[in-house]
Amino acid sequence: MPDAPKQAKEKHGLILPVSGTGVLVRFSVIGKLLAQRRTCLPLAMALFLSMPQLPTAPAQAAPAEKGAADATTGNAPDFREAVALYQSGRFEKALKLARTLAAEGHLEAQAMLGVLHEQGKGVERNPSKAAQWFERAATGGHTGAMFALAMLHLDGRLGKKDVHTARYWLEQAARRGMAEAQYNLALLHTGAGNAPANWQQAAKWFRKAAEQGNAHAQYNLGVLYLTGKGVPQDFHEASEWFKKAALAGLPQGATEYGLLVFRGNGVQKNENIGASWLLYAARSGYAPAMQKLARLHALGRGVRKDAIEAAKWYLLARQRGARDTWLDLFLKHLSDEQMKQARRLAAAFRPTRMRPANRTTPHGKGQMLAPPKPPRKQRRTNDAAKGGQ
Numbered sequence: 001m002p003d004a005p006k007q008a009k010e011k012h013g014l015i016l017p018v019s020g021t022g023v024l025v026r027f028s029v030i031g032k033l034l035a036q037r038r039t040c041l042p043l044a045m046a047l048f049l050s051m052p053q054l055p056t057a058p059a060q061a062a063p064a065e066k067g068a069a070d071a072t073t074g075n076a077p078d079f080r081e082a083v084a085l086y087q088s089g090r091f092e093k094a095l096k097l098a099r100t101l102a103a104e105g106h107l108e109a110q111a112m113l114g115v116l117h118e119q120g121k122g123v124e125r126n127p128s129k130a131a132q133w134f135e136r137a138a139t140g141g142h143t144g145a146m147f148a149l150a151m152l153h154l155d156g157r158l159g160k161k162d163v164h165t166a167r168y169w170l171e172q173a174a175r176r177g178m179a180e181a182q183y184n185l186a187l188l189h190t191g192a193g194n195a196p197a198n199w200q201q202a203a204k205w206f207r208k209a210a211e212q213g214n215a216h217a218q219y220n221l222g223v224l225y226l227t228g229k230g231v232p233q234d235f236h237e238a239s240e241w242f243k244k245a246a247l248a249g250l251p252q253g254a255t256e257y258g259l260l261v262f263r264g265n266g267v268q269k270n271e272n273i274g275a276s277w278l279l280y281a282a283r284s285g286y287a288p289a290m291q292k293l294a295r296l297h298a299l300g301r302g303v304r305k306d307a308i309e310a311a312k313w314y315l316l317a318r319q320r321g322a323r324d325t326w327l328d329l330f331l332k333h334l335s336d337e338q339m340k341q342a343r344r345l346a347a348a349f350r351p352t353r354m355r356p357a358n359r360t361t362p363h364g365k366g367q368m369l370a371p372p373k374p375p376r377k378q379r380r381t382n383d384a385a386k387g388g389q
Contacts, residue, residue, distance in 0.1 A: 079108055086112065091122030102133070110137035111145040118152070127157040138169060146173035147181045154184075154193060163193045174205060182209035183217045190220075199230030210241065215248035222256060235266025243369060246277065249354040251286035254278075254371065259292070262302060273370050275302030280371035282313060285351030287320035291327070298330050307334055311342035316349055 079101055085094035095116050101109035110133050116122050118130035131152050137145035150169035153162040167188055173181035186205035191197035203224050209217035222241035225234045239260045245253025254277050261267050262274025275296050281289035290313045296303050297310035311334055314327045331339070357372045 079106060082109065082112060086116075086121075091116060093122075095122035102136075105140070107137045107140045107142040107145070110134075110140070111142050111148070114145060114148060118148070127152060131158055138172070143173050143176045143178050143181075146170075146176075147178055147184075150181070150184070161193065163188065163195050166193070167195065174208070177212075179209045179212040179214045179217070182206075182212075183214050186217065186220070199224070201230075203230035210244070213248065215245045215250040215253065218242075218248065219245040219250055219253045219256070222253070226256070235260060237266070239266040246280075246371070247357045247369075249356045251281040251284045251289060251354055254281035254284075254354065255286060255289045255292070258289075258371075271302035277371050279303075280354070282316075283352050284354045285316075285320070287317045287322035290314070290317035290320070291322040291324050294327055295324070298327065308338055308342050308345070311339060312345040312349070315342060315346040319346075 078097060082094050082097040082101065085091070085097065094112065098109040098112045098116070102113050114130045114133035114137065117126045117133060119125065131149060134145045134149040134152065138149050146169045150166040150173065152158055153166035153169070155161070167185070170181050170185040170188065174185045182205045186202045186209065187193075188195045189198045189202035189205065203221065206217045206221040206224065210221045218241045222238045222245065224230050225232075225238035225241065227233065231237075239257060242253045242257035242260065246257045247253075258274045258277025258281065259265075260274075261269070261277060262271050263269065275293070278289045278293045278296065282293045293303070294310045294312075294314035294317060295301075297306045297313065299305070303309075307330075310327070311331055314324065314331065317324075334342070
């Protein structure tokens, strides 16, 4: 097993920047809520987050009180029926019932009509009609409708992007405590959507969303502490927020936390545990973690020195768009047999989604945390692939 290329090693050394990604995570919601739902709540669920809990039986109330409550809340028996129709896929019947309730001023029914028109369920898809219903519900105080209306304006589905109007409705929803609105409002304050940047406000709203458990907000707040934007630079605070994001299942958080542990920035230094966090993120298919793990295997830092493992992880990273001139040169020094084995391992790789870890983080400044163990099924798969070499 050859050493890393001497000339490249002397020239580049172990390049592990403090911030492995160098950018904020902006892909989760801004401009993509309606088209890309893997990293955010589906639109309908975002709307119904603000609903009062629907009882299993009609609430007992005096006749005069009952009529007023049913006109504005989600507790009306008819609206429970509309929700059941929506959930069972009987959209036309849900639409008919929601229209009746919406005409009486029922906020959740108005929001539901916005969802149905935006999604084209039970009616022809019409973002303008959706916006009208969302605005009626939002004006009445429906938090989810405020959020949905903001995202329609940000997405440009109403003809053009309107950041000013989107910001207004995001602020209304954020002040009512909606974490998704707080997160997106923070993104606007970073300059996303061509809005003017205000890093202090970005930090404020990222923190509010992060404290509610929003993993992307936790990661972004870590980036702000890492870079000193909007907050004083503080590696320890950065490590704490990255750790929370990592434990919530975000590979970016695991990568950044691993790098800080590896280097001992703001947390107790431990190259082995730092590398194990990179491995944890790499197993999820996250290219930057794969690329950095490849370097560690090439140099024997925090993991065993293993040219084949280094080549495997870099081949996987390169397939996902991560390039590294140092590792490109490293691969040229491997034998045909080593590259054959590395390609076999790379072909056998199957990413495992990082799942939130139900773990208590250690107390005390600078204490580090090891990542969760991979699922047994994945360990067996990896062992079988190695056995086939």
